[in-house]
Amino acid sequence: MNRKKERVIKYLFTALAFASLVFLIGIVLVLFKEALPIFKTVSPRAFLLGESWYPTAEPAEFGILPLILASLWVTAGALVICVPLGVGSALYLHELAGPRQRAVLKPVIEILASVPSIVYGFFGMVILAPFLQDAFDLPIGLCALTTSVILGVMATPTVASIAEDALSYVPRSFREASFAVGADRWQTLTKVIIPAAGSGISTAIILGMSRAIGETMTVLMVAGGSAVIPRSVFDPVRPMTAAIAAEMGEAPVGSDHYHALFAIALILFLITFAFNIAAELISRRFRLKLGLSR
Amino acid sequence: MKKIIIALAVLGMAGTASAGKIVMEGSTTVLPIAQKAAEVFMKNNPGEEVSVRGGGSGVGIASIIDGTCDIADASRAVKAAELEKAAKKGRDLKAHVIAMDGISHIVHPSNTVTGLTREQIKKIYTSRAANWKEFGGPDLRIVVISRDSASGTFEAFSEMVLDKKKVRPDAIMQASNQGIASIVARTPGAIGYVGLGYVTGSVKAISVDGVMPAKESVLRNKYPITRPLFMYTNGVPQGTVKKFIDFLKGPEGQKIVGEEGFVGLK
Numbered sequence: 056m057n058r059k060k061e062r063v064i065k066y067l068f069t070a071l072a073f074a075s076l077v078f079l080i081g082i083v084l085v086l087f088k089e090a091l092p093i094f095k096t097v098s099p100r101a102f103l104l105g106e107s108w109y110p111t112a113e114p115a116e117f118g119i120l121p122l123i124l125a126s127l128w129v130t131a132g133a134l135v136i137c138v139p140l141g142v143g144s145a146l147y148l149h150e151l152a153g154p155r156q157r158a159v160l161k162p163v164i165e166i167l168a169s170v171p172s173i174v175y176g177f178f179g180m181v182i183l184a185p186f187l188q189d190a191f192d193l194p195i196g197l198c199a200l201t202t203s204v205i206l207g208v209m210a211t212p213t214v215a216s217i218a219e220d221a222l223s224y225v226p227r228s229f230r231e232a233s234f235a236v237g238a239d240r241w242q243t244l245t246k247v248i249i250p251a252a253g254s255g256i257s258t259a260i261i262l263g264m265s266r267a268i269g270e271t272m273t274v275l276m277v278a279g280g281s282a283v284i285p286r287s288v289f290d291p292v293r294p295m296t297a298a299i300a301a302e303m304g305e306a307p308v309g310s311d312h313y314h315a316l317f318a319i320a321l322i323l324f325l326i327t328f329a330f331n332i333a334a335e336l337i338s339r340r341f342r343l344k345l346g347l348s349r
Numbered sequence: 350m351k352k353i354i355i356a357l358a359v360l361g362m363a364g365t366a367s368a369g370k371i372v373m374e375g376s377t378t379v380l381p382i383a384q385k386a387a388e389v390f391m392k393n394n395p396g397e398e399v400s401v402r403g404g405g406s407g408v409g410i411a412s413i414i415d416g417t418c419d420i421a422d423a424s425r426a427v428k429a430a431e432l433e434k435a436a437k438k439g440r441d442l443k444a445h446v447i448a449m450d451g452i453s454h455i456v457h458p459s460n461t462v463t464g465l466t467r468e469q470i471k472k473i474y475t476s477r478a479a480n481w482k483e484f485g486g487p488d489l490r491i492v493v494i495s496r497d498s499a500s501g502t503f504e505a506f507s508e509m510v511l512d513k514k515k516v517r518p519d520a521i522m523q524a525s526n527q528g529i530a531s532i533v534a535r536t537p538g539a540i541g542y543v544g545l546g547y548v549t550g551s552v553k554a555i556s557v558d559g560v561m562p563a564k565e566s567v568l569r570n571k572y573p574i575t576r577p578l579f580m581y582t583n584g585v586p587q588g589t590v591k592k593f594i595d596f597l598k599g600p601e602g603q604k605i606v607g608e609e610g611f612v613g614l615k
Binding site: 105108109110111112113121159185194195196197249275279280281282283290291293302304305319 | 395405406407408411430431434488492497498513515518519521522523524532535536538539
């Protein structure tokens with residue numbers, strides 16, 4: 056009886072574990088199925104490198120280069136913010152903070168991750184955009200810079216907590232050995248701990264990038280939405296996620312526009328997929344280097 | 350994918366078919382009227398439930414074709430392609446004009462420009478006209494703000510002002526009337542367009558071809574960018590839907606239309 060129960064439970068959990076795989080395969084299949092028909096109308100080259108996005112004009116134009124570049128710009132801008140903030144916080148938490156500070160700071164950083172993105176969006180729209188508009192004397196505050204700042208803050212907890220984990224995986228013996236040969240704390244940190252945790256920190260940064268490039272709601276609210284190739288950080292932009300979110304509701308199912316939006320989603324998926332594979336490969340190397348299992 | 354949509358549609362219909370509960374969806378221009386009317390209607394008729402959502406005219410019409418709403422709010426007439434799709438699904442869209450609206454062009458209150466011609470607006474929206482100086486205003490870069498293409502306001506504007514020419518790509522895109530109004534209110538160089546009901550003290554409406562957007566000029570069809578606002582139902586309205594449409598077309602409903610800043614039918 057008991058053995059039967061155990062087997063049932065085992066199958067149940069196996070099924071649960073494989074459910075994610077089923078979802079992933081399902082999503083990928085749907086993405087490809089709904090995205091590919093657009094390439095009957097537009098060549099992949101014209102789609103990826105075309106500079107004008109007029110999906111509802113007559114005749115429609117489906118060039119997503121401005122959208123891709125917008126996504127990459129705001130993500131790059133977000134990195135400028137979240138890498139120093141995130142990695143810096145991780146180093147502080149791990150190396151300098153006392154137990155009491157840690158007990159406060161760590162949960163605080165994690166709460167930052169749990170703020171709903173629409174709240175970040177509101178903050179960006181109502182506070183940050185008018186502020187930057189005045190500060191830089193911009194024609195309009197909804198632009199790539201505002202988006203980058205908000206995305207950077209949003210990605211910081213991801214970077215901080217994964218980087219902190221990476222630092223804590225560095226075995227004590229490394230540090231002790233470094234002190235034993237007479238290195239001071241700074242030398243130990245820069246010559247031993249950071250190099251040892253380096254690939255873990257890279258993983259943290261890449262996952263932060265994934266977070267930033269995939270964010271939708273905030274971007275829709277603060278990026279401005281102009282589908283032009285950005286020429287400065289003060290230009291309004293229309294990242295891929297914002298274009299999909301703004302247009303999906305009105306694209307008639309099965310139309311070219313509909314398939315084009317799926318194709319954007321597919322490209323976005325491939326980009327984040329590549330990020331995640333890179334993160335996984337790097338972190339695997341990292342674990343090997345530290346002599347951790349797997 | 351298709352199956353899921355059908356399943357959702359069926360769920361939606363099951364949810365809306367029950368007596369006394371109707372769902373309204375669509376144009377953000379019609380939204381303030383719909384919301385206020387729904388509130389008053391529910392107060393007058395306890396037990397009836399009207400839920401209201403925005404989304405844009407295109408979204409509302411798509412929903413009524415899919416059967417996920419009972420009334421589609423639209424700030425434009427239904428298109429041929431949409432009618433075709435409705436016919437395929439066995440739906441018979443009936444239009445009800447519930448109010449008139451003028452698409453008002455708004456600028457920042459500090460802007461000295463008081464009026465533009467349609468030709469000038471077209472130039473601002475389609476070419477790279479860069480500075481208010483060219484139009485008798487301050488030396489300020491023009492920030493062009495437009496609606497996303499799901500918007501009925503956008504389509505009406507595109508037809509009546511732009512002759513369907515493409516909006517310049519660097520225009521800021523907003524998903525709602527309110528979005529445009531609030532950006533214009535805090536951006537000195539901005540120009541945008543909204544339904545008459547969204548012209549408030551924090552923005553300045555300008556005349557088009559010499560006519561100010563106002564109830565009078567819209568009702569007499571003098572204002573050049575005037576359009577009817579619609580509610581679409583599936584077939585001849587019945588039950589709560591009929592009661593609601595009748596209410597909105599009646600004196601009390603038309604009073605709400607006026608209070609929300611639009612123009613009643615009488």
